[in-house]
Amino acid sequence: MKSRVYQKIMIATDGSQNSMKAVASGIEIAKLSGAKVYAVYVVDTSYKKYLADFEDKEKVHEHLVNQGKDAISHVEKAGEMKKVQVEPVIIEGNPAVEIVNYAEENNMDMIVMGTMGVTASRKLSIGSVAENVVRTSKVQVLVVQRYTPTSQNNE
Amino acid sequence: MTGFKKIAIAIDGSINSRDAVDAGIELAGVTNASVDAIYVIHSSLTKSNSSSLSEEGKKATDYVKNEGEEKGVDVKSVILEGNPAEKIIEYAEKNDADLVVMGTKGHSGIKRFMLGSVAENVVRHSMVPVMIVQSKFTQPVEGKRAGKLSNEEMREQKLREKREHVKYPD
Numbered sequence: 001m002k003s004r005v006y007q008k009i010m011i012a013t014d015g016s017q018n019s020m021k022a023v024a025s026g027i028e029i030a031k032l033s034g035a036k037v038y039a040v041y042v043v044d045t046s047y048k049k050y051l052a053d054f055e056d057k058e059k060v061h062e063h064l065v066n067q068g069k070d071a072i073s074h075v076e077k078a079g080e081m082k083k084v085q086v087e088p089v090i091i092e093g094n095p096a097v098e099i100v101n102y103a104e105e106n107n108m109d110m111i112v113m114g115t116m117g118v119t120a121s122r123k124l125s126i127g128s129v130a131e132n133v134v135r136t137s138k139v140q141v142l143v144v145q146r147y148t149p150t151s152q153n154n155e
Numbered sequence: 156m157t158g159f160k161k162i163a164i165a166i167d168g169s170i171n172s173r174d175a176v177d178a179g180i181e182l183a184g185v186t187n188a189s190v191d192a193i194y195v196i197h198s199s200l201t202k203s204n205s206s207s208l209s210e211e212g213k214k215a216t217d218y219v220k221n222e223g224e225e226k227g228v229d230v231k232s233v234i235l236e237g238n239p240a241e242k243i244i245e246y247a248e249k250n251d252a253d254l255v256v257m258g259t260k261g262h263s264g265i266k267r268f269m270l271g272s273v274a275e276n277v278v279r280h281s282m283v284p285v286m287i288v289q290s291k292f293t294q295p296v297e298g299k300r301a302g303k304l305s306n307e308e309m310r311e312q313k314l315r316e317k318r319e320h321v322k323y324p325d
Contacts, residue, residue, distance in 0.1 A: 003185045005178075025284060028158065033185045110286075134278055134287050140178055142254075142286040143278055 003033030005109060010038045012099045012113040012133070015071030019114040022144035023075050026112035029142075031082045035109070038087045039075035040102055041068035042095040065090065096132035103139040112142045159186040163252040164219055165193045165243045165277070168211040171290040173218075175258030178288045180222045182256065189229040192219035193246055195239040209234060240276035247283045256286045 011026035013019040030037045043064045051057050072088045079086035091098050103111050115130045134141050164179035166172040176192075183190045194212035216232035223230035235242045247255045259274040278285045 003181060005181045006185065021284075029182070029186070032187075131279075134274075138289050140174075140286055140288040142284060144284040145282055 003035065006030075006033040006035045008038060008106070008108045008110075009033075009035045010040055010099075010103050010106075010108040010111045010139075011075055012040050012042070012095075012111060013071045013075055014041065014095075014114075014129075015067050015074065016114070019071070020074075022112050022114035022142075023078055025142065025144050027075070027078045027082050027084050029110070029112070030079075030084045036085045036087065037075065037079055038089055038102075038106070038108065039072045039079075040089045040091065040099060041071045042098045043068055043090065043092040044095050045092050046094065095129045096136070099129070099133050100137045100139075103137060108139050110140050110142060111137060112144065114144050159183075159188045159253045161191065161250070161252045162186075162188045163191045163193055163243070163247045163250070163255045163283075165195070165239075165255060165257040165273075166215045166219065167194070167239075167273075168215050172215070172258045174290050175256050175286075175288040176219050176222055178286065179256035180219070180226050180228055182254070182286075183223070183228045184226045188253070189231070190219065190223055191231050191233050191246075191250065191252065192216040193233045193235065193243055195242045196234065196236045197239060198237045239273045240280070243273075243277050244281045244283075247281065252283055254284050254286060255281060256288065258288045258290050 006029065009026055009030045011023055013023055026037060029035070043061070047060045047064075048057060051060060068090045072090070076086045076088065078084075089102065091102060099111065099113070102108075111133065113130055113133060130141075130143050134143060159182070162179055162183045164176055166176060179190060182188070192215075194215050196208045196212060212234040213232070216230075216234065220230045220232065222228075233246065235246060243255060243257070246252070255277060257274055257277060274287055278287060
């Protein structure tokens with residue numbers, strides 16, 4: 001069944017293990033509803049506050065952009081396997097703010113995201129980026145947690 | 156395989172849940188899943204007026220049933236008692252739901268940062284994926300900030316904010 005409601009699905013990824021389940025869920029929903037996927041990675045520019053040296057900044061920036069490319073290519077591969085069209089998007093700034101802005105400005109019908117890797121606390125299953133997105137987004141947000149009974153088996 | 160076989164839609168009696176119901180039913184239709192419509196009667200309220208609350212619960216879950224029927228989605232009513240966030244999580248995990256869908260109040264300005272406490276607790280503690288749907292009814296006028304609204308728009312805005320407590324019409 002094709003969906004009139006879900007045409008544009010945004011998958012926000014940081015390439016971490018935590019995002020992988022979210023990527024799979026997002027691609028699945030897109031396939032079933034005939035939607036296009038926007039794979040979004042935000043280069044977190046908060047490092048600029050902590051690094052004084054220009055060269056260090058350049059290195060960190062390059063590292064993050066590469067990480068973003070890897071994260072997005074993972075989504076593209078997953079999309080290819082399921083014949084879902086994937087549009088790669090790399091933006092810079094505060095991840096939660098940029099994810100919400102991008103989704104609202106580009107009329108996304110849904111944001112799918114994992115509890116992002118680096119900052120996700122082990123005890124609470126939601127990370128701060130996901131929490132801030134859920135709090136501020138007008139677009140519906142699907143949060144895919146890391147600790148599910150099925151994923152525990154794989155760990 | 157990440158298929159969605161069972162989707163739990165958590166609702167309260169307010170009009171805020173409606174967008175969540177729409178989204179949940181749509182998703183269930185697309186993924187061919189069945190729906191459990193969950194209404195939780197808050198434990199602190201059960202003693203005082205439990206019969207009117209279970210009536211409200213029935214009305215709310217019936218609304219989901221009707222919406223489901225229109226889209227050919229199988230809906231089961233579930234009315235529980237206790238702490239809403241706890242019960243929703245417990246139900247979803249015990250009954251192997253693949254997804255919980257629930258609404259929250261949409262706000263503008265500073266209020267925009269306030270997520271309903273039930274939704275916040277569920278999204279924080281659930282092991283099951285959770286979809287949070289902001290209510291359209293309480294969202295600010297598209298593309299405008301509160302300061303720039305005309306009087307008429309402002310009135311409409313206020314009305315919209317008040318509507319968050321409106322119950323389902325009969």
